[in-house]
Amino acid sequence: MNWLFDLSPDDRDALWLTLKIATLATCATLPFAVAVAYLLARKRFWGHAFVNGLVHLPLVLPPVVTGYLLLLGFGRQGIIGQYLDQCCSIVLSFRWTGAALAAGIMAFPLMVRAIRLSIEHVDQRLEGAAATLGAPRWAILMTITLPLALPGILAGAILGFAKALGEFGATITFVSNIPGQSRTIAASIYSHTQVPGGDGAALQLSLIAIGISMLALLLSEWLAQRMHKTRSGVTP
Amino acid sequence: MTLITVDVTLPLGTFVLDVQFSSDCRSIALFGPSGSGKTSLANVMAGLLTPQTGHIGINGTTLFDSAAGINLTPQQRGIGYVFQDNRLFPHMTIKDNLVYGKKWAPPNQNGPSFDDIVDLLDIGHLLNRTPAKLSGGESQRVAIGRALLMRPRIVLLDEPLASLDQERKAEIIHYLLKIRQASLAASLAPMITISHAPEEVNRLADEVVMMAEGSVKSVIRTPI
Numbered sequence: 439m440n441w442l443f444d445l446s447p448d449d450r451d452a453l454w455l456t457l458k459i460a461t462l463a464t465c466a467t468l469p470f471a472v473a474v475a476y477l478l479a480r481k482r483f484w485g486h487a488f489v490n491g492l493v494h495l496p497l498v499l500p501p502v503v504t505g506y507l508l509l510l511g512f513g514r515q516g517i518i519g520q521y522l523d524q525c526c527s528i529v530l531s532f533r534w535t536g537a538a539l540a541a542g543i544m545a546f547p548l549m550v551r552a553i554r555l556s557i558e559h560v561d562q563r564l565e566g567a568a569a570t571l572g573a574p575r576w577a578i579l580m581t582i583t584l585p586l587a588l589p590g591i592l593a594g595a596i597l598g599f600a601k602a603l604g605e606f607g608a609t610i611t612f613v614s615n616i617p618g619q620s621r622t623i624a625a626s627i628y629s630h631t632q633v634p635g636g637d638g639a640a641l642q643l644s645l646i647a648i649g650i651s652m653l654a655l656l657l658s659e660w661l662a663q664r665m666h667k668t669r670s671g672v673t674p
Numbered sequence: 675m676t677l678i679t680v681d682v683t684l685p686l687g688t689f690v691l692d693v694q695f696s697s698d699c700r701s702i703a704l705f706g707p708s709g710s711g712k713t714s715l716a717n718v719m720a721g722l723l724t725p726q727t728g729h730i731g732i733n734g735t736t737l738f739d740s741a742a743g744i745n746l747t748p749q750q751r752g753i754g755y756v757f758q759d760n761r762l763f764p765h766m767t768i769k770d771n772l773v774y775g776k777k778w779a780p781p782n783q784n785g786p787s788f789d790d791i792v793d794l795l796d797i798g799h800l801l802n803r804t805p806a807k808l809s810g811g812e813s814q815r816v817a818i819g820r821a822l823l824m825r826p827r828i829v830l831l832d833e834p835l836a837s838l839d840q841e842r843k844a845e846i847i848h849y850l851l852k853i854r855q856a857s858l859a860a861s862l863a864p865m866i867t868i869s870h871a872p873e874e875v876n877r878l879a880d881e882v883v884m885m886a887e888g889s890v891k892s893v894i895r896t897p898i
Contacts (some may be wrong), residue, residue, distance in 0.1 A: 567761035569748035570720050571775035571824050581774075585765050 449643060451618055452626040459534055459622060460602035463542035464549075468595055471546060472584070475553035475594075496608075497547040505611025508540055512612070536613040537620045541605040545598035552597055552658075556590020557583065593658040600654035604647060623647050677864060678702075678828070682718055682728030682738070689888040691715060691725070697893065699881040700857050700864040705872070705898065706885030712868045713758065715885070716832050719866075720755045721748035732827050749778070754826030754863065758833045760817040762805035768816050769801040775824025785825030786862060794856070795819045795849055811842035815849060822853070822862060829853070829865040835874055850878055872898055 445453065477483075478490055496504050512519040513531045522528040530536035560583050568578045584591070606624040613620035615629060627643045630636030679696040691711045704712045717723040719730060721737070724745060730738040732753075737746045754775075762771050773788065792798045795815045805813060814834060821829055834850060835843045856862035867878045875882055876897040884891045884898075 563757070563759070564761055564763060566722050566748070567755070567757060568763075568774070570722070570751070570753060570755040571820070572749050572752070572778035573774070574749060574778065577778070582763060 445642065446639065448617055448621075449626055449639060452621050452623050452643070453646065455534060455618070455620075456603055456622040456624075459538045459541055460599050462535070462538040463545060463602040464595055464599045466538065467542040467546055467549060467598060468591075471549035471594065471598070472553055472591060475550045476557055476579075476583075478550070479554045479557040493550050494547045496544050501544065501605070501607025502611050504543060505540060505608035508536075508543070508608065508612040512536065512539065530613075532613050532616060532620060534613075534619055537605075537609050537622065538602075540608040540612045541602035542598075544605045544608050545601040548601050549594040549598035552594030553587065553591050556587040556593070559590070560586045589661045589664050593661040596654050596658040596661070600651050600658075603650060603654075676731075677733055678866075679729065679731045680715070680719065682715075682725035682730060684714070684718060684723065684725040686711070686714055686888070691718070692889045693885070695883050695890050695893050697881050697883075699879075700860070701854050701879050702864075702866050702881045702883060703875040703879035703896075704866060704868045704885055705875050705882050706870065708870055710885040711888040712870075712885055713832055714888075716755065716830055716866075716868055719751075719830060720753045721746060721751045735827065752824070752827040754821030754824055754829040756814075756817050756821045756829065756831045756834060758836060760805075760813045762808075762813055762817060762820070764805050766804070767801065768797065768803050768805070768808070771805065771816060772797075772801075772820050772823055775820060779824055783825050786822060788823065791819045791823050794822075794852060809842070810838050811845045814838065814842075814846055818849065818853070826863050829857070829863050830868075831865065832868045833870070834867065835869070835871070847874070847877065854878055 474489070474493060478486070478493070509516065509531060511517050512522070514520065514523055514529060516531075519530065522530070530539055564586070565578050565582055568582050573581065604624055605622070606628070609620065609622060610625055610628070615621050615625040621629070623643050623646070627640050627647070630640035630643070676696045677698045677700065681694045682691065684691045689711070691714050693711070693715055704715060706712055714723060718725050719737070725738065725740070727740040728738065729736070729740070736742070736744050737751050738744060763774065766774070772791070776788075786794075792801070795818060797812070797815050797819055800808060800812055800816065805816070808816065818829075818831070818834070831850070835846055838846060850867075853862055854865065857865045865878075867875070869875050869878070879896055881893060882896055882898050883893050
């Protein structure tokens with residue numbers, strides 16, 4: 439078992455960097471994912487199908503296209519990137535923050551799907567009851583809808599985190615593969631497979647990636663079951 | 675000034691809800707077979723359904739008036755709606771359920787205190803439990819308590835006994851009679867009970883709005 443965790447300093451950096459990127463990506467994306475999921479679940483508006491399609495685009499596009507679009511948009515010369523650089527000295531391309539942006543966008547559809555489903559399952563009759571009791575709309579959202587959807591929101595966040603951990607195509611296109619800056623586990627595995635004798639290290643990192651992903655999926659599944667039980671009134 | 679006036683029309687799929695009545699009675703019943711539009715009327719009064727045209731007034735306050743363009747939100751109506759299916763919030767304790775409506779009410783309003791209601795309904799031992807751990811009768815009592823604690827203009831009880839077995843019915847009717855007494859003495863809000871059972875109507879109301887196929891057939895004194 440020890441050999442599995444006996445990582446080279448570079449790989450250890452990659453592991454921590456990946457966790458850092460995935461954490462930032464998940465935390466920064468989650469509020470938007472909840473907002474968009476709520477909109478898609480509860481509001482009928484002109485362009486509903488279009489927004490839904492747009493949200494799911496990163497799921498079906500080749501990741502390299504998403505990465506390239508990010509480069510066009512948020513690169514130093516990009517449409518948005520040049521203003522970020524000028525006004526606030528924020529540079530995303532070839533930085534770990536840019537990797538987090540790429541990972542967040544790739545994780546976004548998965549998060550929205552899970553959260554939307556859980557919001558659609560919240561009993562709207564309870565929201566009606568809260569309204570007759572005088573609760574303003576924002577209070578109904580904060581005290582009824584979101585708490586009841588919470589297991590699904592957590593499941594979505596975990597799923598998004600797992601996706602962000604493994605993101606490769608969009609990340610390497612947008613922020614390249616710079617050790618200590620943008621070399622994530624996935625990029626690191628790729629690099630190992632490109633040099634003779636890198637098999638051992640590639641396998642080592644792959645097993646760690648499988649372990650983390652499996653753990654995340656189990657946790658997400660457990661939360662989904664717990665949500666089901668809460669609904670049917672088995673556990674509080 | 676009449677206590678309650680209702681005059682609304684609302685097409686609802688297979689029939690048209692077309693209801694006119696007014697009453698000064700502090701304890702009335704909406705009576706009729708299932709499918710006669712009683713619950714739809716309750717939803718219209720509570721603001722969960724919007725009528726096409728008409729007027730709803732309670733104690734001098736206009737809740738809805740299509741001609742004047744008035745349509746208060748459910749939040750503004752102050753109707754203590756006890757739903758047929760309780761609708762207790764499953765993720766909150768009984769105590770949090772009970773005080774939920776009180777939280778949003780304006781301060782210094784006259785009405786029963788938390789302890790008054792807990793005593794009236796004998797629910798003190800349930801406060802730290804969650805709704806899933808309650809029996810049907812207990813859930814019903816908590817739902818009634820939650821509606822009373824928001825200090826409503828009127829209490830609206832939709833079939834408060836329908837989902838209960840005989841023993842539980844006797845239990846709940848005991849509490850409903852206590853509430854009725856308090857309503858008549860004006861220490862609690864006037865009550866409107868929805869029911870399809872004549873014996874319940876006779877015990878709980880002084881005036882009965884007889885409904886069939888979405889409209890009011892007559893308004894009569896009990897017993898029916």
